[in-house]
Amino acid sequence: HQCITAAESSRLNPYALHPDEYAILREHISHTQVTTYLNIRNGILRLWINNPRIGVSRDEAVGCAKDERWYDVASVCYDWLVRSGHINFGAAEIPAGRKPHKETKPLRRRKTVAVIGAGMSGLGCARQLDSLFKQYANEFNDMEQEPPRIIVLEGRDRLGGRVYSRALDSSKSPRILGFRGHRHSVECGGMIITGFERGNPLNILVRGQMALPYHALRPDAILYDTNGKAVDEERDRMVEKLFNDCLERVSDYKFKSAPSKLIEGNKDLIDEGRDSASEGHKSIADVEEATAALPQAPPISKQSLGPQVSLVPVSTDRATGRAHVEPGTPAAFKAAYKARSMGWTLKEDINEDNDLELGTAAKATAATLGSVVDEAINQYKNLVDLTAQDFRLMNWHVANLEYSNATNYHQLSIGGWDLDAGNEWEGKHTMVIGGFQNVPLGLAIAPSRLDIRKDTAVKKILYDPEGMAGSRIECEDGSVIEADYVVSTIPLGVLKHGSVEFQPALPIEKTEAIDRLGFGILNKIILVYDHAFWDPDADIFGCLRTPLSRHSLKQSEYASQRGRCFQWFNVSNTSGIPVLLALMAGDAGFDTEHSKNDELVAEATEVLRRVFGIKVPQPVHSIVTRWGSDKFARGSYSSAGPTMRIDDYQTMAKPVGNLFFAGEHTSSTHPATVHGAYLTGLRVASEVLGTMLGPI
Numbered sequence: 211h212q213c214i215t216a217a218e219s220s221r222l223n224p225y226a227l228h229p230d231e232y233a234i235l236r237e238h239i240s241h242t243q244v245t246t247y248l249n250i251r252n253g254i255l256r257l258w259i260n261n262p263r264i265g266v267s268r269d270e271a272v273g274c275a276k277d278e279r280w281y282d283v284a285s286v287c288y289d290w291l292v293r294s295g296h297i298n299f300g301a302a303e304i305p306a307g308r309k310p311h312k313e314t315k316p317l318r319r320r321k322t323v324a325v326i327g328a329g330m331s332g333l334g335c336a337r338q339l340d341s342l343f344k345q346y347a348n349e350f351n352d353m354e355q356e357p358p359r360i361i362v363l364e365g366r367d368r369l370g371g372r373v374y375s376r377a378l379d380s381s382k383s384p385r386i387l388g389f390r391g392h393r394h395s396v397e398c399g400g401m402i403i404t405g406f407e408r409g410n411p412l413n414i415l416v417r418g419q420m421a422l423p424y425h426a427l428r429p430d431a432i433l434y435d436t437n438g439k440a441v442d443e444e445r446d447r448m449v450e451k452l453f454n455d456c457l458e459r460v461s462d463y464k465f466k467s468a469p470s471k472l473i474e475g476n477k478d479l480i481d482e483g484r485d486s487a488s489e490g491h492k493s494i495a496d497v498e499e500a501t502a503a504l505p506q507a508p509p510i511s512k513q514s515l516g517p518q519v520s521l522v523p524v525s526t527d528r529a530t531g532r533a534h535v536e537p538g539t540p541a542a543f544k545a546a547y548k549a550r551s552m553g554w555t556l557k558e559d560i561n562e563d564n565d566l567e568l569g570t571a572a573k574a575t576a577a578t579l580g581s582v583v584d585e586a587i588n589q590y591k592n593l594v595d596l597t598a599q600d601f602r603l604m605n606w607h608v609a610n611l612e613y614s615n616a617t618n619y620h621q622l623s624i625g626g627w628d629l630d631a632g633n634e635w636e637g638k639h640t641m642v643i644g645g646f647q648n649v650p651l652g653l654a655i656a657p658s659r660l661d662i663r664k665d666t667a668v669k670k671i672l673y674d675p676e677g678m679a680g681s682r683i684e685c686e687d688g689s690v691i692e693a694d695y696v697v698s699t700i701p702l703g704v705l706k707h708g709s710v711e712f713q714p715a716l717p718i719e720k721t722e723a724i725d726r727l728g729f730g731i732l733n734k735i736i737l738v739y740d741h742a743f744w745d746p747d748a749d750i751f752g753c754l755r756t757p758l759s760r761h762s763l764k765q766s767e768y769a770s771q772r773g774r775c776f777q778w779f780n781v782s783n784t785s786g787i788p789v790l791l792a793l794m795a796g797d798a799g800f801d802t803e804h805s806k807n808d809e810l811v812a813e814a815t816e817v818l819r820r821v822f823g824i825k826v827p828q829p830v831h832s833i834v835t836r837w838g839s840d841k842f843a844r845g846s847y848s849s850a851g852p853t854m855r856i857d858d859y860q861t862m863a864k865p866v867g868n869l870f871f872a873g874e875h876t877s878s879t880h881p882a883t884v885h886g887a888y889l890t891g892l893r894v895a896s897e898v899l900g901t902m903l904g905p906i
């Protein structure tokens with residue numbers, strides 16, 4: 211069982227080959243041998259997950275094969291797990307590579323890898339390269355090369371990029387008494403680690419390697435109406451269901467990706483850790499070639515699953531606003547029927563056969579998630595009686611969705627806005643106590659110190675698109691770095707802004723993807739108090755907002771106001787002092803860039819006073835973030851822009867010659883997140899090593 215859990219914790223299917231494993235093994239093992247292979251692979255993962263402070267050695271990995279005929283396969287499996295960053299990643303102590311079997315010859319010029327950016331992707335990549343170069347030192351020796359040097363170039367005077375735990379300086383806020391000499395910090399950028407139990411690689415870093423304390427967010431979140439009263443839970447649930455149904459109706463217009471091939475082992479045997487008795491004669495490739503001529507089974511259709519199950523029901527997470535997939539009834543059911551089953555009373559002249567007509571809105575060339583969902587909400591108004599409070603609630607959910615995408619939902623692709631839904635992992639959301647930034651800092655120093663050059667803003671990258679010649683990186687301070695391989699983790703916002711020049715210009719497919727993808731703004735208003743006046747046991751609460759003309763039933767009138775301080779986090783547990791953090795999402799995120807701090811703090815205080823009474827004091831200290839004006843970010847995170855194409859994130863990830871790309875905006879499975887950024891760093895480290903050593 212531990213092997214199964216270890217595979218799941220490593221984002222691998224314990225019962226089936228990963229596409230890369232399939233590509234490596236298809237000519238070498240038979241279908242029946244897949245079970246034996248998976249047992250070995252899951253066993254290696256168990257060794258890693260049981261103690262991720264120390265990397266698994268090749269000998270230990272090979273020892274997971276019960277029979278010496280499998281030693282070579284186990285060794286190949288080990289190479290794949292190491293290179294792909296499924297084991298031995300992060301701040302682990304790394305076992306030495308193979309023993310040199312040749313005499314060391316005079317070495318050629320040492321190669322250089324330059325990583326631009328010291329955020330989670332850049333540091334994750336640099337640390338992984340450092341670890342891979344140690345593990346494959348002998349292979350470099352065989353090529354008469356010293357393992358390459360790694361240099362990280364960072365424009366800021368700090369590490370972590372969009373993970374920024376700003377220290378609260380008690381000298382600036384003398385009223386933060388009693389904390390002088392202690393480091394208290396607040397998260398100005400990424401702060402929530404989602405699905406912390408199983409699958410999130412940050413779990414290994416935070417818990418397994420750095421032993422950082424963390425706080426699991428309590429998910430219950432009261433929503434307060436504009437009069438300060440808690441919203442009736444039943445009404446909240448009904449409106450949320452209606453909102454989710456609007457999102458599901460849009461799902462008919464979603465991008466469809468082809469399902470990937472699944473080569474499975476014998477589940478029962480794998481569960482028991484037993485290998486298959488028979489071996490099979492033909493390799494997977496032979497069998498596939500023999501059956502290629504046979505007609506393929508038709509793809510599974512929505513209908514064939516029966517009427518009760520929807521393939522793509524959608525709901526949004528309360529704490530992060532991210533879309534996730536949940537079992538639900540299909541959008542194909544008539545809207546009035548669904549509304550009634552949610553508990554709504556239908557209007558007098560409406561029966562269960564009445565439906566929404568979204569065709570025109572959805573087929574319009576300029577259709578966006580916002581244009582269609584707004585239309586759906588407006589049409590629901592004809593089926594059931596929606597009050598002004600229902601509109602406030604509905605728009606709270608819209609704001610929550612806009613928060614997770616850092617933009618107004620009229621700037622989101624109807625087909626791709628939730629491309630990552632279904633990739634979420636198990637477990638609670640957590641926050642690191644004492645600063646999330648300790649994670650990137652940990653990567654920078656352990657197990658050895660990386661060569662990081664802070665205050666080194668890159669302005670120009672001259673590279674060879676064929677990958678034959680080296681690259682030259684010019685920095686704003688006049689310094690020049692020659693590198694054989696360059697990894698860019700420059701954020702999408704900076705790429706859009708054009709402040710870093712590429713020579714030659716990036717290929718057109720990449721520049722078009724840069725244009726089509728979105729990069730919006732989420733900002734925070736952080737308020738520090740000398741005592742807590744809120745419920746210390748609640749981590750999150752929401753506040754409904756009214757449009758400028760109060761009690762409006764017009765959806766369009768809510769856009770500018772709904773995201774203003776709509777979601778609050780009590781972050782006292784992680785900061786160590788009484789702190790509230792309000793989100794400015796959607797249009798409000800953009801407005802924050804050119805609003806005055808005093809006015810924003812006054813507005814936030816006004817929202818709090820409605821809930822907690824007029825005695826809510828002025829904060830003793832406040833911070834307002836402005837990620838849009840930040841020269842090294844130019845926004846908060848990426849999103850699916852209105853005209854995006856299904857493979858835009860993959861296009862962003864493609865290398866051009868020896869110029870590689872990492873960063874959250876290059877992750878098609880976990881974009882816009884810290885863990886997604888980290889995983890792209892691991893991916894690129896593997897690509898760079900593959901370019902140097904060749905495939906496994």
Ligand code: FAJ
Nearest residue numbers: 327329330331365371372400401402668842873874884887
């Ligand atoms: O909690 O995982 C969050 N949790 C999370 N990511 C967040 C979250 C949001 C979220 C939660 C759950 C699911 C999805 C999203 C919600 C929000 O609270 N939060 C968040 C809040 C704010 C205000 C921001 C700004 C971000 C988040 N994010 C997003 C993540 O923080 C980012 O996706 C991730 O940190 C990006 O990492 P990266 O390595 O791809 O990019 P950077 O920007 O960290 O690193 C690039 C480095 O390059 C920087 O250090 C920069 O200074 C440097 N650079 C730029 N131009 C340069 C340069 N260096 C040299 N020369 C140049 N020319």
